[in-house]
Amino acid sequence: MLSLTLKEGQSINIGSDVKVMFAGAEGGHIKVLIDAPKCIEIVREQKDDTYIPQTKISNSAKEKIGRIYKEERQLNKHKELIEKKKKELRHKKAETPIEV
Structure with a gap:
């Protein structure tokens, strides 16, 4: 368009x-x-009349998308665990007394 x-x-x-x-x-x-x-037809179209065809997704594509979402959720969980461990280590390091 x-x-x-x-x-x-x-x-x-x-x-x-x-x-x-x-x-x-x-x-x-x-x-x-x-x-x-006059031979050209001109038709006014309302916004509500707009037709958007639904794209069909193959089963194999759906499976791939599902695997990607699952992997992404697992990665996010791992990231959260890593951030939690980093926070704990920083907190521990701050509590450890420094010997001179």
Whole structure:
């Protein structure tokens, strides 16, 4: 999808037959003028009407994703244990008296 920023009065051409002009904006609405041959059907689409097809994931991909999540949880547990041990060692080191 092409995304453009237009100023009022600017237009874009689609092929040689269709011209779309930005006519301004007001109160959260934009005004667009479309010049096209009558044989081209122009349909206004509401945001609620947007259809996004659901992508299917294969079983093998689901299994791989599951393994990755499981490994990530295990790694996070190990990280937490390491941080806990580091904290305990720092605390122990701070309590140990220094002999001179």
